[in-house]
């Protein structure tokens with residue numbers, strides 16, 4: 067099995083992790099909606115713990131993924147896109163991968179600075195290693211909001227690019243990310 071990406075294609079690991087991350091992100095958003103609609107405080111806490119676990123999984127997978135992205139070749143683009151578009155789309159993809167490492171850290175840091183443990187199902191929790199400090203929490207929250215907004219904008223552009231390639235340019239960019247072997 068091809069373990070790393072090369073100039074000719076993504077490895078099956080990259081493809082699998084790409085969609086696992088997309089699914090985890092979706093599950094985190096869905097759990098946020100469920101927290102908002104919870105019928106009791108206990109249920110809210112349960113959903114919160116599941117959300118924290120999803121965030122932890124996202125973080126751990128993303129450490130590998132970011133490392134793999136910056137240490138292996140990005141396969142050649144499908145078709146003949148303009149080089150500026152290639153540079154932008156690749157920079158956005160790398161930034162999305164990095165954001166999935168940094169944003170979970172910011173959530174943990176913000177809670178730590180507020181003295182709140184990140185609780186996990188089964189009575190486990192992630193230790194709060196930072197001092198309780200209002201100013202620190204404020205700074206982390208501002209950085210999180212900037213990072214999360216940039217991430218959402220980048221993700222919108224990324225999905226727009228995928229949709230454009232698939233429906234408008236009718237090439238195999240999306241199919242390749244779904245595991246199809248594409249001859250370049």
Ligand code: HEM
Nearest residue numbers: 080084087088091135159160162163166225228239240243
């Ligand atoms: C509906 C959601 C998504 C679609 C349709 C989509 C589509 C794609 C496509 C088609 C590629 C291949 C681009 C190429 O050939 O160079 C790609 C690559 C990539 N995408 Fe997405 N994507 C989605 C969600 C995400 C999310 C949520 C993230 C990260 C948070 C992400 C990060 C990346 C990265 C880092 C790459 C480069 C390959 C890798 O290292 O995984 N994508 N995506």
